[in-house]
Amino acid sequence: MQKNNWILPAVYLFLICLITTGLVALTFSLTREARDLQEEISANANRRLIVPQAVAFTEVQLDPGAAADGLIEAYRAIDEDGETIAWLLVAGTRGYGGQVPVMLAIDSDQKISGIKVLNNDETPGLGKKAADSSFIAQYLDQKVDRGFALADAGTNQVAIDAVVGATISSKAVNTAVTVAVDYYLEHLAEVPSHGS
Template sequence: MKNRFVHFGLVLLVIAAISAGVLGLVNNFTKTVIAANNEKSQNAAKREVLADAAKFVEEEAKEIDGLQFVPGYNDQGEIVGYVTTVASPGYGGDITFILGIKRDGQIAGLRIVNQSETPGLGAKIGDLSWQDHWIGKDASYEFNKSTDAFAGATISPRAVYTGIIKALNAFKDGGMN
């Protein structure tokens, strides 16, 4: 009977080792694909939030208050604005978004790239119409619960607002406008 337990234990150990090896291989393969897809979606979001930019030069990024501001250039080689990725704590976890800022400090665009807010409530921050209503606002803008939030959900919109103001103030304090 003792040998039976050892035998079954060894069989189980071999099965677990093979499974772990296969999972490790699949993870190594998919993590590069996932990283490439994330980079593509981030680049697409950058082009959406700063439409006047023809290219972005990551090497010229300026770091201010923990945020990377990547300059966007038009076809003539002039800086038209900056993009930054902001993570702000929401109700269901961090809300990550790309913010486009014109040289004058106004918001050129906003795209939520990752969020896990409550479906039907805070997840409404993913609606493009809500994201686009921030265009043209600057660091002096104050949160207005009636226009910036949703019925029953103020934490998620306020989290985005807080991240926006943090980025706009860093932009202004960094003297980039």
């Protein structure tokens, strides 16, 4: 009889694990809508840092292959009259510590009106300097049809000074900006400002 004493605790443990797993799954399911809403509120707050005058953001359906080029998402920033005031694009390319996502806004004058380097794993102290305002401010108010190049720019490109000691991170930001701008010029520049 004592040989079977180990079975009952194993059954109890199994039942406890099964019930706990079920409760966690149920809680996850019941709170999904609230979590999605909170995530959307947080994302829109981040977008409003770039385009503060926007009252809404509508997601743009990306063309196939855009993700392979590094474009993550695109949004139409809409004002209170329903007009498009900017296109918000998020692109990311590989830096020293992994993916470096960059969010930028292109206004109706085809200028970069806002830019932000999003969360990344670049080296603190060096690579993270590519997110500093002194670096990213070089892109602000620049016409997007000229292109951007680090240091020695061609005659038609905007010269961007790389962060000293963070060349790889600087290149990642510049490449992400280029990916977003290229997508804008190819797919969004001629889209009417009203409607979807």
